[in-house]
Amino acid sequence: MQSLVAALCGTVFGVGLALSGMTNPAKVLAFLDWFGSFDPTLAVVMGGALAVSAPGFALARRRTRPLWSLRFALPTRRDVDVDLIAGAVLFGIGWGLVGLCPGPALADLVRGSNEIFLFVGAMLAGILVHRAFAGWRSSRSAVVAEPSRS
Amino acid sequence: METAFTPGWGLFGGLLIGLASALLLLAIGRIAGISGIVAGSLFPPDGMRGWRLAFLAGLPLGAGLVAWIAPERAAFEITSSAGRLILGGLLVGFGTQLGSGCTSGHGVCGIARGSRRSLLATAAFMLAGAATVFVVRHVLGGTQ
Numbered sequence: 001m002q003s004l005v006a007a008l009c010g011t012v013f014g015v016g017l018a019l020s021g022m023t024n025p026a027k028v029l030a031f032l033d034w035f036g037s038f039d040p041t042l043a044v045v046m047g048g049a050l051a052v053s054a055p056g057f058a059l060a061r062r063r064t065r066p067l068w069s070l071r072f073a074l075p076t077r078r079d080v081d082v083d084l085i086a087g088a089v090l091f092g093i094g095w096g097l098v099g100l101c102p103g104p105a106l107a108d109l110v111r112g113s114n115e116i117f118l119f120v121g122a123m124l125a126g127i128l129v130h131r132a133f134a135g136w137r138s139s140r141s142a143v144v145a146e147p148s149r150s
Numbered sequence: 151m152e153t154a155f156t157p158g159w160g161l162f163g164g165l166l167i168g169l170a171s172a173l174l175l176l177a178i179g180r181i182a183g184i185s186g187i188v189a190g191s192l193f194p195p196d197g198m199r200g201w202r203l204a205f206l207a208g209l210p211l212g213a214g215l216v217a218w219i220a221p222e223r224a225a226f227e228i229t230s231s232a233g234r235l236i237l238g239g240l241l242v243g244f245g246t247q248l249g250s251g252c253t254s255g256h257g258v259c260g261i262a263r264g265s266r267r268s269l270l271a272t273a274a275f276m277l278a279g280a281a282t283v284f285v286v287r288h289v290l291g292g293t294q
Contacts, residue, residue: 002178002198002200002201003200003201003203003204004204005173005174005177005178005201006174006178006180006200006201006202006204006205006208007204007205007207007208007211008173008208009170009171009173009174009177009182009205009208010170010204010205010206010207010208010209010211010212011208011209011211011212011215012166012169012170012173012208012212013166013167013170013171013182013205013208013209013212013254014208014209014210014211014212014213014214014215014216015163015166015212015213015215015216016162016163016164016165016166016167016169016170016212017163017167017209017212017213018163018212018213018215018216018217018223018224019159019162019163019166019216019220019223020156020159020160020162020163020164020167021153021156021159021160021163021223021225022163023213023224023226024153024225024226024227025226025227025228025230026151026153026225026227026228026229027153027225029151029283030151030152030153032276032279032280032282032283033280033283033284033287034280034283034284035284035288036283036287036288037151037152037153039152039153039154039155040155040157041153041155041156041157041159041160042160044157044160044161044164045160045161045163045164045167046164046257046258047161047164048160048161048162048163048164048165048167048168049164049165049167049168049171049258049262050164050168050258050261050262051164051165051168052165052168052169052171052172053167053168053171053172053258053259053262054168054261054262054263055172056168056169056171056172056173056175056176056262057172057175057259057262057263059172059176060172060175060176060179061263063176065179066175066176066177066178066179067176067177067178068177068178069177069178069179069180070179071179072175072179073179073180073181073196074181074263075181075250075260075265075267077250077267078266078267079267080266080267080270083248083249083250084249084250084267084270084271085249085270085271085274086248086249087244087245087246087247087248087249087250087271088245088249088256088270088271088272088274088275088278089245089249089274089275089278090241090244090245090248090249090278091241091242091245091246091249091252091275091278092245092274092275092276092277092278092279092281092282093241093245093278093279093281093282094237094238094239094240094241094242094243094245095238095242095253095275095278095279095282096278096279096280096281096282096283096286097230097234097237097238097241097282097286098228098230098234098235098238098239098242099228099230100228100238100239100242101184101242101246101252101253101254102184102185102188102242102246102252102253102254103184103209103252103253103254105239105242106184106188106206106209106210107209107210107212107213108210108213108226109209109210110210110211110213110214110217111213111217111226113226113228115228115230115232115235116228118232118235118236118239119235119236119238119239120239121239122235122236122237122238122239122240122243123188123239123240123242123243124188124192124243125239125240125243126239126240126241126242126243126244126245126247127185127188127189127192127243127244127246127247128192128243129240129243129244130243130244130247130248131189131193131247133244133248134247
């Protein structure tokens, strides 16, 4: 049941991305081109999405559990740290270089173009690089922390 | 490259994206953050790979439906070189993991639930994206 609902949600999400033009990298780059051929469509898309998702999230807050699972899996962190901002900036640079973020990139796989395969392959590689980086960082901090434990 | 402002389709598509996000949360309690779902499908923190792969498979399926039913809505223009695609992909993959989210997770879901982290992250990646386009198009004078 969970996978069925997820597939439906993913499909509706993909239809929304495509109908709004957000699967077109040229249109996303035009949104980011504030000092050139600015196309504000992305802001309207985000506004439309928030107009539905915000009441949906407010409704979820009043319920104790979702319809078909045991609990809501919501992020709990509140602190603003360097990783959050540095990660968002790095992501923003990549987004501005090509005009693709993860959702549209995956939706555009259906076009079967070499450019999309190359981008999605590099994106998955970036996720693996981060995993290696996070592992290296936590092992290093464990070594540093060791003397104080003993 | 110029594209036309299409607020009507933008609003309609945005409503569908919001609907999908709200439904995923209310039905199975999950955040529709694509970068998190992709990473979670590779390394599921809770051992659950099924719903993640199902959601991700829906994205190209939905875009394919639009290309099939309304081909005039399916414009797709990508002019980046191979090197730029690889660099951009690596940065998007790494950055979304380090920053715990992307346009959907922070921009749509995070802001919808009033997260200050998501609001700041969204401002940061939009500013960084605009600065990048400014440098590429208006300082280096390149095409994208």
